[in-house]
Amino acid sequence: MFKQSLWALAAAALFSFMAAFVKLCSDQLGPLELVFYRSLFGVISIALFVYKSKLSVRTPHLWGHIKRSVLGTLSVALWFYAIGKMTFGTCMTLIYTTPLFMAANFTILAFMRRERAPWVLILSILVGFTGVTVVLQPSFNQGELIPALVCLFVSFIDLLVYWQMKELGNLKEPSWRIVFYFTIFGTVGAILFDGGMHVPTGMTIVGILGMGACATLGQICTTRSYAYGNMLLSSCLGFSAIPFSALISYFLFGEAQSVVALVGMSLIIAAGMTASVSTKRAEMKKTEAQKAA
Numbered sequence: 001m002f003k004q005s006l007w008a009l010a011a012a013a014l015f016s017f018m019a020a021f022v023k024l025c026s027d028q029l030g031p032l033e034l035v036f037y038r039s040l041f042g043v044i045s046i047a048l049f050v051y052k053s054k055l056s057v058r059t060p061h062l063w064g065h066i067k068r069s070v071l072g073t074l075s076v077a078l079w080f081y082a083i084g085k086m087t088f089g090t091c092m093t094l095i096y097t098t099p100l101f102m103a104a105n106f107t108i109l110a111f112m113r114r115e116r117a118p119w120v121l122i123l124s125i126l127v128g129f130t131g132v133t134v135v136l137q138p139s140f141n142q143g144e145l146i147p148a149l150v151c152l153f154v155s156f157i158d159l160l161v162y163w164q165m166k167e168l169g170n171l172k173e174p175s176w177r178i179v180f181y182f183t184i185f186g187t188v189g190a191i192l193f194d195g196g197m198h199v200p201t202g203m204t205i206v207g208i209l210g211m212g213a214c215a216t217l218g219q220i221c222t223t224r225s226y227a228y229g230n231m232l233l234s235s236c237l238g239f240s241a242i243p244f245s246a247l248i249s250y251f252l253f254g255e256a257q258s259v260v261a262l263v264g265m266s267l268i269i270a271a272g273m274t275a276s277v278s279t280k281r282a283e284m285k286k287t288e289a290q291k292a293a
Helices: 002-025 031-052 062-083 088-095 098-113 119-136 145-170 175-190 203-228 231-238 241-253 259-292
Strands: none
Touching (some): 031 062, 098 231
């Protein structure tokens, strides 16, 4: 469980740094160009890792990779559409509803199996999401209904992506292979970007390299967290990207946070700590029960 928490927190930190690199080069490159370079970096770096380690990208579970990659690429494409049609805070708040979908999913599964739902984890997710709304302070303007529904659909797609990751993890597929196929689909899917290719120069090249490295490592950490660990805990710890982003914004861009935002981030941190402790205790009880049997 401790390792899973570290993977989830590492993913949140890496994606926060990725966002900073995106900000660095977003003036020169369009959103789909950014997806292209981000995915291309993953394809090349993982291919070099596979070649050097004498591994193989061949898999008996190709259909599972295709499902995960298509859903993931669709999610990114729809998210870029939505973020251009509505306010940033509202869009990000709706994107963070994925843990709520997951909490509802686990509650329904527990009811169907006549088991006790993981209420502490579910409550932690609700508290964490409350913290997100306090920080981002979403507001709906006229004409944002369609992009808002698209955001909610993206969150639901992400739920399916995480379950597909879990399935591939149960099939013993390594995280690097799962990410490799996803980056291939992302590269191909982003080739048809609007406005044509812009040749990156200067600091934009640095931004692309940083973005690609953080995105690739972040995807691997996310995959390890969801595929081989507790999905509810991973979802709750995913909220920690908000505090990480706030720290990066403060130290790199000089953007101070309000008292209200600090309160929201405190809720997110408290939720993550509660979820981690609860999961650890549940695993210890399960281990003791297995030893007793």
